[in-house]
Amino acid sequence: MPELPEVETVVRGLRAPLVGRTITGLWTDWPKALRPHTPDDFAALLTGQTVHAITRRAKYILCQLDDGLLAIHLKMTGRLYVSGAPESGDRWVHVRFTLDNGQYLHFSDARRFGRVYLAPTLDDFAPGLGPEPLEDDFTPAVLRDRLARRQRALKALLLDQAFLAGVGNIYADEALFRAGLHPRRAASTLTDDETHRLYDSIRAALRAGIDYEGASVNWYRKPDGTAGKSQEHFFVYGRDGQPCARCGQPIIKIRVAQRGTHYCPNCQPER
Numbered sequence: 001m002p003e004l005p006e007v008e009t010v011v012r013g014l015r016a017p018l019v020g021r022t023i024t025g026l027w028t029d030w031p032k033a034l035r036p037h038t039p040d041d042f043a044a045l046l047t048g049q050t051v052h053a054i055t056r057r058a059k060y061i062l063c064q065l066d067d068g069l070l071a072i073h074l075k076m077t078g079r080l081y082v083s084g085a086p087e088s089g090d091r092w093v094h095v096r097f098t099l100d101n102g103q104y105l106h107f108s109d110a111r112r113f114g115r116v117y118l119a120p121t122l123d124d125f126a127p128g129l130g131p132e133p134l135e136d137d138f139t140p141a142v143l144r145d146r147l148a149r150r151q152r153a154l155k156a157l158l159l160d161q162a163f164l165a166g167v168g169n170i171y172a173d174e175a176l177f178r179a180g181l182h183p184r185r186a187a188s189t190l191t192d193d194e195t196h197r198l199y200d201s202i203r204a205a206l207r208a209g210i211d212y213e214g215a216s217v218n219w220y221r222k223p224d225g226t227a228g229k230s231q232e233h234f235f236v237y238g239r240d241g242q243p244c245a246r247c248g249q250p251i252i253k254i255r256v257a258q259r260g261t262h263y264c265p266n267c268q269p270e271r
């Protein structure tokens with residue numbers, strides 16, 4: 001699933017073709033993506049609205065309209081791109097927006113888990129999101145307070161969008177490796193020093209992901225259709241059986257919180 005770096009890259013790539021454009025129409029063959037609206041309701045509310053800004057919160061792409069937000073969650077296989085032709089030859093396009101300059105915003109989604117929202121505010125469809133890890137108000141003290149009350153495994157907590165927004169399976173594994181912390185470590189047992197390391201590591205892993213424009217390990221592509229390069233710089237994710245970049249021991253894959261979890265048993269010892 002696209003995580004914070006992938007969604008941030010999509011947001012940056014959509015600003016040039018979309019900001020300032022007015023949406024003039026909507027087509028879909030997958031009405032479920034627009035619920036609770038019907039396609040007709042959705043089109044009636046959306047048509048004629050101008051996109052004034054595009055931002056990201058957690059894994060949501062947020063288009064600020066004259067009145068409210070058009071938001072998209074890519075889920076597993078979603079892709080967004082703008083082109084000049086209504087039929088892009090992409091059989092997985094299930095929602096398509098017409099723009100006032102004759103171009104189209106395509107939402108391609110092979111698995112059809114993606115969702116499109118139209119609402120006054122983010123809280124109307126995504127309440128209770130945790131702090132945004134790259135914002136200034138997310139500090140080591142904030143992380144310490146949030147860890148202190150919890151007994152859950154670090155990996156499980158990092159995946160919880162109410163604990164911290166935007167981190168998923170890839171960048172949780174990468175952050176824990178950078179911090180030298182075992183994925184099953186109980187959150188409340190971290191020392192101050194370890195908490196600082198985890199804080200720095202979360203931000204470093206996410207920033208690296210953004211710098212390399214996301215990880216194209218499966219469906220994710222940038223809006224220009226090209227692949228991100230984050231996967232070429234992973235320490236542990238998808239590298240089970242390969243030598244650790246720091247110590248040379250093989251990376252191991254286990255399951256934590258029902259998710260495949262990659263770590264180095266030497267650099268991330270279980271206490």
Ligand SMILES: [Zn+2]
Pocket residue numbers: 244245246247248249264265266267268
């Ligand atoms: Zn190692």
